Amino acid sequence: MTDIGAALIVLLLIFLFLGSGIWVFIGLILVSVTVQFFLLDFSLARIGSIATKIMMRSASSWELAAIPMFIWMGDIIFRTDISQRLFNGLAPLVARIPGRLLHVNIVGCTLFAAVSGSSTATTATVGRISLDELTKRQYDPLLAVGSLAGAGSLGLLIPPSIVMIVYGILAEVSIVSLFAAGVLPGLMVAALYSTYIACRASLDPVISAQLAAQEKLPVRLGDFLNLVPIVLLIVIVLGAIYSGLATPSEAAAIGVLAALLIAVFTGQLTFAVIGESLINAVKMSAMVISLVIAAALLSTTMGYLHLPQSVASLIAGLELSPYALVAILALFYVLLGLFLEGISITVMSLPITLPLIVQAGFDPLWFGVFLILMVELATITPPVGFNLFVLQGLTNMPISRVARASLPFFLLLCLGVILLTAFPNIALWLPSALKGGA
Structure with missing residues (x-):
């Protein structure tokens, strides 16, 4: 069988199994087993041996320990009043910028993303506070929802990010450098998001003029004190990583301890909070790690078929320019984003796309950021955009209206991808500077 025929069969199996509605990690395992048995003619004993070795090697990676810790840390904060404090602290600081409290969505999500690692958690946590406040003050509902959809996706890009950890493990790239x-x-x-909001508000003051007099409050010391818990947590976690005092996994454990202490000092640590956050962390971690294992098995299967090398050689034969390759991959990821969520997109595509990028001369570190930006697009792309569903639940808007509200921020995110491609040092400068200073 030709390499093209094998590639088509693998793609057909992926669409067949995933389209059946079964869990993604089971679908990927079934694809791998089916290909090994029918295309590679491996015996069941050999398939079992390969799967066992891959599972043990993938599941025992030390870097994976960071995933449940970061998820648990974010869930503890989710179950406290930190998001309300965040709104109260930011509101007076942004009330004089065109667009006023709409900027709380952007700044709040940016800050919360640094302790969450999840776009869904970021959107839900900030949204459940800010949307009520913005509705009371009669802000433009579409701009309020759209800005939250776009800014919520920053949970994937601002470190610590669960998708970054998954990419770093699969691509064998330093997670600290990725962060x-x-x-x-x-x-x-x-x-980009805040600039757009400010421009919209300047052109149409009605967007944020309602009840503006109530927002012109003096900035007081108490406003800054409201921001202390989340800023302290960011400094502890990221400071431990970038100072070299702790690995990402160790910093995640430190972050959990810090989150528990914050909950104690704010009087919100209860057995219910600990139990519910632990259960959710275990569920989410099991899902992510299962996907990593299934992706490793699929990657190994494709290696036996020599598909990554064959596809790379095929595209190299087209003599595409590096930027044409990036454009094709961007379109490919947008299409995947219509049907899959971020971690699934990452683990499924990486065995094929990473060799292409490396062969074209791009830095795998840069590609990690590029890929995560494309995954962010998936979070606000119907019909499977998770942020859209979260916002639909918070607002009871039809999903079509939420998607329409998110469209300007989808386009701004596309602009971000273009800027990152044109100026790769936006991603590469800080890791290089930190290495130089080490």
Whole structure:
């Protein structure tokens, strides 16, 4: 069988199994087993041996320990009043910027993303507070919802990010360097969002003029004190990583301890909070790690078929320019985002796309940030955009209206991808500077 025929069969099996509605990690395992048995003619004993070795090697990776810890840390904060404190602290600081409290969505999500690692958790946590406040003050509902959909996706890009950890493990790239690479692009995207809101508000003051007199409050010391818990947690976690005092996994454990202490000092640590956050962390971690294991098995299967090398050679034969390759991959990821969520997109595509990128001369570190930006697009792309569903639940808006509200921020995120491609140092400068200073 030709390499093209094998590739088509693998793609057909992926669509067949995933389209059947079964869990993604089971679908990927079934694809791997089916290909090994029918295309590679492996015996069941050999397939079992390969699967066992891959499972043990993937599941025992030390870097994976960071995933449940970061998820648990974010869930503890989710179950406290930190998000309400965040709103109260930011509101007076942004009330004089065109767009006023709409910027709380952007700044609040940017800050919360640094302790969450999840776009869904970021959107839900900030949204459950800010949307009520913005509705009371009669802000434009579409701009309020759209800004939250876009800014909520920053949970994937601002470190610590669960998708970054998964990418780092699969691509064998330093997770610390990936975290550093995501900082400036994340701030760039947040700046694009805030600039858009300010321009809209300047052109149409009605967007944020209602009840404006109530928002012109003096900035007081108490406003800054409201921000202390989340800023302290960010400094502890990221400071431990970038100072070299702790690995990402160790910093995640430190972050959990810090989150528990914050809950104690704010009088919100209960057995219910501990139990519910632990259960959710275990469920989410099991899902993510299962996907990592299934992706490793699929990657090994594709290696036996020599598909990554064959596809890379095929595309190399087209003599595409590096930027044409990036454009094709961007379109490919947008299409995947219509049907899959972020971690699934990452683990399924990486065995094929990473060799292409490396062969074209791109830095795998840069590609990690590029890929996460494309995954962010998936979070606000119907019909499977998770942020859209979260916001539908918070607002009871039809999903079509939520998607329409998110469209300007989808386009701004596309602009961010273009800027990152044109100026790769947006992602690469900070990791390089930290290495140089080490």
